[in-house]
Amino acid sequence: xRLAQVVGNVVATVKARGLESHKLLLVRHVxxxxxxxxxxxxxxxAVDLTGAGDGDVVLVAQGGAARIHHGTGTVPTDAAIVAxxxxxxxxxxxxxxxx
Numbered sequence: 001x002r003l004a005q006v007v008g009n010v011v012a013t014v015k016a017r018g019l020e021s022h023k024l025l026l027v028r029h030v031x032x033x034x035x036x037x038x039x040x041x042x043x044x045x046a047v048d049l050t051g052a053g054d055g056d057v058v059l060v061a062q063g064g065a066a067r068i069h070h071g072t073g074t075v076p077t078d079a080a081i082v083a084x085x086x087x088x089x090x091x092x093x094x095x096x097x098x099x
Contacts, residue, residue, distance in 0.1 A: 003030045003085065004060045005038065006052050010045050018068060018075035023048040025081065027060060033090045046079035057096055059083035 008026035015022075026043040047068060052058050058081045060066075066080040088096040 001061050006056045032088045046081050047077050048081045057085040
């Protein structure tokens with residue numbers, strides 16, 4: 001899993017079965033040890049399982065860990081937001097705290 005920051009959203013009126021009730025958000029990885037946590041790198045889409053919003057720092061599961069269970073099977077996804085982060089502590093120093 002990786003820390004990321006929500007930087008936008010994706011609007012899709014037609015989605016694969018099992019994704020209909022989920023938002024799609026754009027996220028960028030963050031460096032948890034940085035003085036200021038800010039999204040870096042190319043943004044990518046992730047299925048939101050938590051109700052995250054713009055600017056939130058989130059925990060993203062990727063690959064097989066990002067599969068969403070739906071009724072009779074799983075929905076193939078590459079990235080899923082599985083937690084909204086309250087704070088990050090690195091080497092006894094708080095690098096992020098939700099306001």
